[in-house]
Amino acid sequence: MAARPYDLRHACASLWLNSGVSAPEVAERLGHSVDVLLSIYAKCIDGQAETINQKIAEALGGDGDDGQDDA
Numbered sequence: 001m002a003a004r005p006y007d008l009r010h011a012c013a014s015l016w017l018n019s020g021v022s023a024p025e026v027a028e029r030l031g032h033s034v035d036v037l038l039s040i041y042a043k044c045i046d047g048q049a050e051t052i053n054q055k056i057a058e059a060l061g062g063d064g065d066d067g068q069d070d071a
């Protein structure tokens with residue numbers, strides 16, 4: 001159980017951001033500006049480089065494999 005109600009809000013925002021929900025959408029649902037949202041939660045958006053690179057490559061018409069090791 002969360003120690004404070006705010007902990008649940010933080011967990012929810014972190015989950016949404018890490019699930020790929022856009023920052024503007026999360027900010028709107030939380031009642032924040034995007035600037036405020038990112039100043040608080042940017043540190044929780046981590047470890048998504050491979051997924052993001054894949055999305056960019058697909059948008060550019062590639063397969064997402066640039067031949068480089070992302071480790």
